[in-house]
Amino acid sequence: MGRVGKLPTKVARNHSFTMENGHTQHSHSYGDVKPKLISRLRKIEGQVRGIQSMLEDDRYCVDILIQLSAIKSAINKVGLSLLERHTRGCVTGAIKSGDGDHAIEELMDVINQFTK
Numbered sequence: 174m175g176r177v178g179k180l181p182t183k184v185a186r187n188h189s190f191t192m193e194n195g196h197t198q199h200s201h202s203y204g205d206v207k208p209k210l211i212s213r214l215r216k217i218e219g220q221v222r223g224i225q226s227m228l229e230d231d232r233y234c235v236d237i238l239i240q241l242s243a244i245k246s247a248i249n250k251v252g253l254s255l256l257e258r259h260t261r262g263c264v265t266g267a268i269k270s271g272d273g274d275h276a277i278e279e280l281m282d283v284i285n286q287f288t289k
């Protein structure tokens with residue numbers, strides 16, 4: 174869990190700044206795709222519930238496995254979409270402001286995590 178737990182801290186440090194009122198404001202690049210990501214996640218929630226029902230209804234194993242693989246692919250789509258926004262937004266911004274090496278290192282770590 175150490176590696177996984179490490180990422181949010183790094184991201185928060187990288188993409189947040191403190192407002193005059195002392196509150197921390199996050200500046201991520203996914204603002205424009207946020208509604209789409211949320212609606213995809215809601216759909217995935219429904220798919221997960223569907224699998225619970227399939228189990229409760231003693232449905233055939235292979236049918237359940239096919240639904241599980243559909244969820245995996247839906248989750249990957251959400252991840253890839255976020256990854257693209259992060260690369261085009263946050264990483265590009267970090268490169269322009271001279272913090273490119275760190276942002277690319279972090280990006281490669283998360284890609285590595287994501288493709289496991």
Ligand SMILES: [Cu+2]
Nearest residue numbers: 201202259263
């Ligand atoms: Cu980002």
